[in-house]
Amino acid sequence: MHRRLRAAPFFPLLLLLLLVMHCAGGCRAAAGRRVFDDTVPKSGRPAAAVVREVPRRGQGAAQAYTVAAAAAAGGTSSEGWAPIRIEVSTEDLKDETKYCRADGEKKPDFKGNNEVCAEQYVLTEERKSALVNAVIPVAVKLHAERLxxxxxxxxxxxxxxxxxxxxxxxxxVPK
Incomplete structure (x- = not known):
C-alpha cells in the first residue's frame, strides 16, 4: 500500500526556514559596511558624466556605429580621440596616519572623523605590496585601454x- 506524503507537516518548518533566511540576509547585508558606502551617494554627480564604450577588434559593427553616431550627434568627429592618460599617487600609503596598521586603532575616515579599525581593514605590508604592484597597475591599464x-x-x-x-x-595630491 502506497501512502501519499502531505505538505501540511512541513509547512511550519518551511516558514521557520524562510524567516531564518530573511533575518540572516539582513544581517549579512548590514555587515562589513565602511564609510565609503555612505560617502559616495552623498558626494554628488561624478566629474566624468559620460563614458563611451569603444568597440574592440572582433566586435560587431552595430556597436561601432552606435559610438560613431553618438560622436557625430555631439558635433565632433571621431578624430582626435586618444587613450586617457592616468597618473596614480600612492603618497597616502607612505603616511601611516592615514590607514589602519593594527586592529583597534583609530584612524581618519573620508568624512574627517576617526573610526576604530577592524582587523579586515588593516593594511599589512603584503596587502600594500599587492595593491601597489598588482591591483593599481591592472586597474589603470584596464581603464586606459577602454577610455x-x-x-x-x-x-x-x-x-x-x-x-x-x-x-x-x-x-x-602630488605637485
Missing amino acids: LVQRVQGLLQVPKFPGTRGRCQHFT
Whole structure:
C-alpha cells in the first residue's frame, strides 16, 4: 500500500526556514559596511558624466556605429580621440596616519572623523605590496585601454580642494 506524503507537516518548518533566511540576509547585508558606502551617494554627480564604450577588434559593427553616431550627434568627429592618460599617487600609503596598521586603532575616515579599525581593514605590508604592484597597475591599464578622451592643449591642473565640502581634501595630491 502506497501512502501519499502531505505538505501540511512541513509547512511550519518551511516558514521557520524562510524567516531564518530573511533575518540572516539582513544581517549579512548590514555587515562589513565602511564609510565609503555612505560617502559616495552623498558626494554628488561624478566629474566624468559620460563614458563611451569603444568597440574592440572582433566586435560587431552595430556597436561601432552606435559610438560613431553618438560622436557625430555631439558635433565632433571621431578624430582626435586618444587613450586617457592616468597618473596614480600612492603618497597616502607612505603616511601611516592615514590607514589602519593594527586592529583597534583609530584612524581618519573620508568624512574627517576617526573610526576604530577592524582587523579586515588593516593594511599589512603584503596587502600594500599587492595593491601597489598588482591591483593599481591592472586597474589603470584596464581603464586606459577602454577610455578615449579629446586631449586638452597645455597642462591640466588639479585645483586645490576646498576644506568644507567634498571628500577629496582628505587625500594628498602630488605637485
